[in-house]
Amino acid sequence: MPGVRALSPSLLQxxxxxxxxxxxxxxxxxxxxxxxxxxxFTRDRGxxxxxxxxxxxxxxGYVAYFLPVNLGKVQALLDELxxxxxxxxxxxxxxxxxxxxxxxxxxxxxxxxxxPSGLQRPIEVVAVDRTRQALIDAERLWNSYPLMxxxxxxxxxxxxTDLERSERVNDLATGGRERYELIVLANTLGxxxxxxxxxxxxxxxxxxxxxxxxxxxxxxxxLEPAMRDASRDLHRLRDALLEERACTVYSPxxxxxxxxxxxxxxxxxxxxxxxxxxxxxxxIDQEVGFMKDALKFSYLxxxxxxxxxxxxxxxxxxVVSELRIMKGEKRAWLCNETGRPEVGRLDRNRSETNAAVDxxxxxxxxxxxxxxxxxxxxxxSTIGRIPASANVEVLRSV
Numbered sequence: 471m472p473g474v475r476a477l478s479p480s481l482l483q484x485x486x487x488x489x490x491x492x493x494x495x496x497x498x499x500x501x502x503x504x505x506x507x508x509x510x511f512t513r514d515r516g517x518x519x520x521x522x523x524x525x526x527x528x529x530x531g532y533v534a535y536f537l538p539v540n541l542g543k544v545q546a547l548l549d550e551l552x553x554x555x556x557x558x559x560x561x562x563x564x565x566x567x568x569x570x571x572x573x574x575x576x577x578x579x580x581x582x583x584x585x586p587s588g589l590q591r592p593i594e595v596v597a598v599d600r601t602r603q604a605l606i607d608a609e610r611l612w613n614s615y616p617l618m619x620x621x622x623x624x625x626x627x628x629x630x631t632d633l634e635r636s637e638r639v640n641d642l643a644t645g646g647r648e649r650y651e652l653i654v655l656a657n658t659l660g661x662x663x664x665x666x667x668x669x670x671x672x673x674x675x676x677x678x679x680x681x682x683x684x685x686x687x688x689x690x691x692x693l694e695p696a697m698r699d700a701s702r703d704l705h706r707l708r709d710a711l712l713e714e715r716a717c718t719v720y721s722p723x724x725x726x727x728x729x730x731x732x733x734x735x736x737x738x739x740x741x742x743x744x745x746x747x748x749x750x751x752x753x754i755d756q757e758v759g760f761m762k763d764a765l766k767f768s769y770l771x772x773x774x775x776x777x778x779x780x781x782x783x784x785x786x787x788x789v790v791s792e793l794r795i796m797k798g799e800k801r802a803w804l805c806n807e808t809g810r811p812e813v814g815r816l817d818r819n820r821s822e823t824n825a826a827v828d829x830x831x832x833x834x835x836x837x838x839x840x841x842x843x844x845x846x847x848x849x850x851s852t853i854g855r856i857p858a859s860a861n862v863e864v865l866r867s868v
Contacts, residue, residue, distance in 0.1 A: 474763065475542050476746040480616050480758065481580050484751065487614055488607070488862055489534045501757045503826035504577075508760065511536075511657075511695065515770050515779075517811025522617065523570055523601040533571050533763075538748050540656055544577035546743050548868070552722050552777060561592035561623070565683065566640060567633070568658025569597035572608030572736045574691075575626055578652065583617055589627070592623035598642060599630040634662045639679030642759075649685035656693040656736055659707070660700045670703055674710040677772075681716055687775050689720060696740035696766035704768050706727040709770070718770040721779040724788050731790075739790050739805070740768045741744045741833050743868065756759050778805070780835050784808055801853070802830050804838075815842055815856035826862040835866040 476728075479484075491497050507528055508649065508694060515610045522528050562582065566574035575595040582593060597608050605628035607625075612626040631641065655677075663672035677690070684690055694700045711717055712726050719726065722741070731737040743765040751762055787804035801814035815827045830836060839861045841854035856862065 472742040474746055475546060477538055477541060477748055478580055480583070480585060481541060482634050482748055484576065484611055484614050485533060485538060485748070488611055489535075489750065491750070494621045497753070497757070499527065500531055500534055501754055503527045504535045504754050504760075505758050507531055507536065510757075512534075513667060523604040526603075529571070529607060533611070534750055535672050537571055537573060537761055538751050539578075539582075539745075539765065540573045540586065540693070540846040541577045542743075542745050543767050543769075544574055544654065544656060544691070545581050545769060546765060546868070547599065547691055547721075547769060548578065548581045548695070550771065550779060558681070560648075560681070561625075562652075563648060563650045563685075564732065565591070565653040566595055566597045567642075567653065567655045567680070567813075568661070569608055570599050570601075570604050570612055572626065573656050575608060575612055578615070579615060579624060586862050592625075593604070594625045594627065596627045596629055596642065598631060598633070602629065602630050605630055610775040624686035633676060636769070639676065639683065641811045642680075643683055646794045649688065650683055650686050651688040653680050653684055653690045655680075655691070659692055659693060665704075670706045670710060673703075674707055674714070677707065677711060678714065678716050679775065681772070684774060684863060687777075688773070690717070690770075690772040692770045694768045696742070696768055698736075698738045701738040701740055701768040702732065704770060704865070705732050705811070708770055717772040717774055718776050718778070719864075720773045720777055722771075722788055723768065724778070724780070724782050724786060724805070724835070727807055730805060730810035733810075737810070738768075740766060741868075742766050743833070755789065760857070775841050782807065783837075785839050786835065786837050786865065789830050789832055789836060795831045800827055800830075804836070811853040813838070813856060819856065821858040821860075824856055824858065824860045824862040826864050827856060829864055831867070833868045834864055837861075837863040837865055858866075 564578050575597050579593060597605060599605050609626060609628055659673050663669040664671045681690060694704045708726050731739050745765045747762045755762055785808045787801050790805045791803040799814045799816045801812060803812050815824060840857060842857050843851055843854050845851045
């Protein structure tokens with residue numbers, strides 16, 4: 471199983487210093503803001519005002535509750551990326567699109583600090599948002615990070631622009647011809663072009679332009695909420711980009727074919743990673759009735775160099791559901807270049823070679839060399855069966 475994530479003490483210090491809850495009345499107002507935002511993000515996205523970050527109370531609720539969660543998501547995906555090998559003296563250049571209060575900026579800064587090599591390279595983050603006050607908050611949070619007193623080479627460059635209106639991606643190419651090693655769109659893309667005739671086409675055009683700003687060995691990270699409509703739009707975006715051959719998928723997909731989750735209207739893919747919420751998030755959960763004990767999201771990690779999270783083979787699958795424990799068997803949905811099969815292992819067929827099935831979980835990458843697709847009468851079965859003779863291995867827990 472994947473390890474349980476938690477924010478670093480440095481990030482907790484930054485967030486608590488910004489929010490500063492001084493009493494029960496102020497905590498109650500904070501909870502109301504979180505409840506309003508949650509409703510807008512999940513149940514009434516059509517009413518989501520593009521300028522919600524301009525509201526002081528909502529922005530404060532966002533920093534207290536949603537920023538910690540999104541920091542955890544970005545850092546979980548940073549852990550998936552391969553180690554880059556750029557010029558050691560060159561700065562790490564990051565582009566945070568729809569940054570709000572600097573989600574990706576803080577996540578990358580803190581993540582780099584806690585790598586074995588530490589913060590040896592300079593870091594430069596261009597934070598792009600349409601709301602001026604959100605960028606002011608991003609600067610405040612960035613400058614309050616404990617490392618700032620000893621890391622003058624860490625720079626945040628706020629840039630106020632509305633990409634939905636201008637779509638002038640080239641304006642983001644600050645620093646001359648230098649490309650970005652990482653471009654992040656965290657809970658941003660699905661809020662753009664919502665009233666367009668074809669939102670997915672417009673988003674694909676934007677992402678295509680951003681890929682032109684990406685270093686050849688860099689990564690473009692897209693995070694979206696773990697909701698069916700948002701996730702299926704992300705699947706459609708993926709297919710559009712791959713059809714144009716604009717990039718390849720590093721993760722989560724293990725193939726470049728059309729997304730099999732789009733075949734049936736009710737299907738969609740998302741991730742769920744264990745997480746320990748901050749004390750403030752836990753307190754808000756208890757008051758409002760939420761439960762943020764896991765990081766749930768849909769995502770794409772895109773690259774231009776063709777690298778993939780594992781070597782792709784017809785016997786290597788991503789687990790795209792929970793392991794369902796049923797009477798007499800265990801089942802899960804898998805995905806790779808062969809499709810999106812449902813497979814199960816009967817308890818009576820458990821063996822030493824296939825025992826790894828017991829450790830399957832959503833997001834795991836597994837190797838399975840044998841699936842029986844016919845029932846006892848020799849007819850094609852809708853469920854693939856894992857026989858006792860199969861060899862099963864978990865290649866990556868996430």
